[in-house]
Amino acid sequence: MEIDFNELFNDSYGFILTSEDDFYECFYTKFTDASPIIAEVFRNTDMVNQKLMLRKAVSYMVNFFVTKKAREHFVSIACLHKDKLQIDPILYEIFIDTLLATLAEFYPRYNNAVGVSWRITLAPGVEFMKHISKLD
Numbered sequence: 736m737e738i739d740f741n742e743l744f745n746d747s748y749g750f751i752l753t754s755e756d757d758f759y760e761c762f763y764t765k766f767t768d769a770s771p772i773i774a775e776v777f778r779n780t781d782m783v784n785q786k787l788m789l790r791k792a793v794s795y796m797v798n799f800f801v802t803k804k805a806r807e808h809f810v811s812i813a814c815l816h817k818d819k820l821q822i823d824p825i826l827y828e829i830f831i832d833t834l835l836a837t838l839a840e841f842y843p844r845y846n847n848a849v850g851v852s853w854r855i856t857l858a859p860g861v862e863f864m865k866h867i868s869k870l871d
């Protein structure tokens with residue numbers, strides 16, 4: 736049996752884009768609840784900016800999955816997380832886990848394969864963010 740992870744990702748991502756605002760808001764509640772460190776990092780960020788960050792984060796990672804080219808702006812975002820925001824790389828795992836937990840709640844056709852399709856698609860972007868975070 737063939738499993739088309741691109742199709743699983745595209746269908747579920749397309750669905751989420753139709754109710755983006757609620758999805759991102761739910762993500763942030765879960766994300767900041769997941770750890771006091773995360774809540775602290777976002778202390779000075781309003782919900783509008785949080786949602787913007789998630790929308791951009793997912794779209795940059797999807798683009799990177801397709802092209803494997805880190806555009807200059809994506810490189811500077813990764814550097815911002817390392818230098819100014821000082822994000823511990825472990826938080827990228829929580830970011831992805833929270834994204835999947837939110838998806839499971841919002842997407843009626845969610846199952847494990849759909850979750851795996853998101854992990855596969857976002858993995859290159861997460862690896863890139865971690866790579867930058869380890870540079871001296």
Ligand code: HEM
Nearest residue numbers: 773776777779780784788791792812820822826827830864
């Ligand atoms: C997994 C990959 C991630 C990507 C691709 C990503 C991407 C972004 C982007 C595009 C922005 C907006 C920057 C701007 O336009 O000025 C941003 C801001 C931010 N990100 Fe991330 N992010 C990721 C993970 C995380 C994680 C795990 C955390 C913290 C736990 C985090 C914390 C922040 C904070 C605090 C801001 C600044 C928000 C503000 O005050 O405006 N990010 N991120």
